[in-house]
Amino acid sequence: MGIPTSTEKAILAATTRKRKKKHHPFAVVFIVPSLILYTLFVIVPTLGSAYLSFTSWDGISEDIRYIGFANFVEIWSSPRVHNALKNTLIMTVSLVVLENIAAIAMALMVDKVRWFKNLFRSIFYFPTLLSGIVMGFVWAMILNYNFGVVNQILNQIGLGSWTVDWLGDPQYAMLSVILSTVWKGAGYYMIIYLAGLQSIPAELSEAANIDGANGWQQFRFITFPLLAGSLTVCMVLSMISALKIFDQIAVMTDGGPGFATETLTYIIYKVGFGELRQGFGTALAMVLFVIILVITVIQVKILRKREVQY
Incomplete structure (x- = not known):
């Protein structure tokens, strides 16, 4: 088997790029449901906790007073x-x-x-x-x-x-x-x-x-x-x-x-x-x-x- 020429290398690289691009839509389909769940159950609660850390909330009442640092x-x-x-x-x-x-x-x-x-x-x-x-x-x-x-x-x-x-x-x-x-x-x-x-x-x-x-x-x-x-x-x-x-x-x-x-x-x-x-x-x-x-x-x-x- 001979050493690939520069043309063959270019064709191979282009084919590889096409294959990668072809799989992108499928990857998004699998990623989106997990990303939605992760956002709802991890990111949103984390951001909520970050906000509560600047308050004097007692965990029961509806009065959430902002107190800074x-x-x-x-x-x-x-x-x-x-x-x-x-x-x-x-x-x-x-x-x-x-x-x-x-x-x-x-x-x-x-x-x-x-x-x-x-x-x-x-x-x-x-x-x-x-x-x-x-x-x-x-x-x-x-x-x-x-x-x-x-x-x-x-x-x-x-x-x-x-x-x-x-x-x-x-x-x-x-x-x-x-x-x-x-x-x-x-x-x-x-x-x-x-x-x-x-x-x-x-x-x-x-x-x-x-x-x-x-x-x-x-x-x-x-x-x-x-x-x-x-x-x-x-x-x-x-x-x-x-x-x-x-x-x-x-x-x-x-x-x-x-x-x-x-x-x-x-x-x-x-x-x-x-x-x-x-x-x-x-x-x-x-x-x-x-x-x-x-x-x-x-x-x-x-x-x-x-x-x-x-």
């Missing part, structure tokens, strides 16, 4: 909001790190096991199927100071002095919420990492074995770099999920003890529905939206740089 000024100076932001960032960093470490470890374990691979995969994934509310109730009972399984086991093995009020002590409440959330969420990210592991060519590991590389060296220089795409997806998803954490806190600690585990999402709920300050709560939601957007863009930009194409 007063809500955002209060957010800037509120110690309660600052505490919630600090708790949110601590919880987010902890969950992103721990969930991804646990997910990678479980994926490696399932990928290496020879027998009952589907059983192990199902066991690790099962907590993900539970709703946040159910998971919260389960762990609230497990960590209960009086009859919880953890304290009961400590008493039975002679470590009664180690028993603490896991959800009632400010020193342990956030740790308890974080670890229980890792237990629930790591299985989901494990599936993504497992798919990434199974896409890595076996020839690379065989060549590393021949060269005398041990298990850690193979993971450090082969497996982990080639999981860069999966790592980007999992870290972004876990970060967004952590910033929006609500169910577990609502059931396990109610933001307490005091305000020790109150996050931005939970304070939005408490202020908007508990204190009937929908305008202020909506302003907080807009701030959280901007925080998630900025962190996601930065995170994706950083992680994309280390992705390896193979």
Whole structure:
């Protein structure tokens, strides 16, 4: 087959352009219904929320009074909001790190096991199927100071002095919420990492074995770099999920003890529905939206740089 001449290239390019143009009307037909639904259920409510964030609406009355940037000024100076932001960032960093470490470890374990691979995969994934509310109730009972399984086991093995009020002590409440959330969420990210592991060519590991590389060296220089795409997806998803954490806190600690585990999402709920300050709560939601957007863009930009194409 000869090299195409310039005329043949021009004809081929023109044909390609015609084919692309011919598909445009069909693309619009499929895009318009989705665009209408997206506009009605996402864009319009978002614009409505942006307007309400500049009001003092209580969420019930028809009186919606415009107050300008007063809500955002209060957010800037509120110690309660600052505490919630600090708790949110601590919880987010902890969950992103721990969930991804646990997910990678479980994926490696399932990928290496020879027998009952589907059983192990199902066991690790099962907590993900539970709703946040159910998971919260389960762990609230497990960590209960009086009859919880953890304290009961400590008493039975002679470590009664180690028993603490896991959800009632400010020193342990956030740790308890974080670890229980890792237990629930790591299985989901494990599936993504497992798919990434199974896409890595076996020839690379065989060549590393021949060269005398041990298990850690193979993971450090082969497996982990080639999981860069999966790592980007999992870290972004876990970060967004952590910033929006609500169910577990609502059931396990109610933001307490005091305000020790109150996050931005939970304070939005408490202020908007508990204190009937929908305008202020909506302003907080807009701030959280901007925080998630900025962190996601930065995170994706950083992680994309280390992705390896193979």
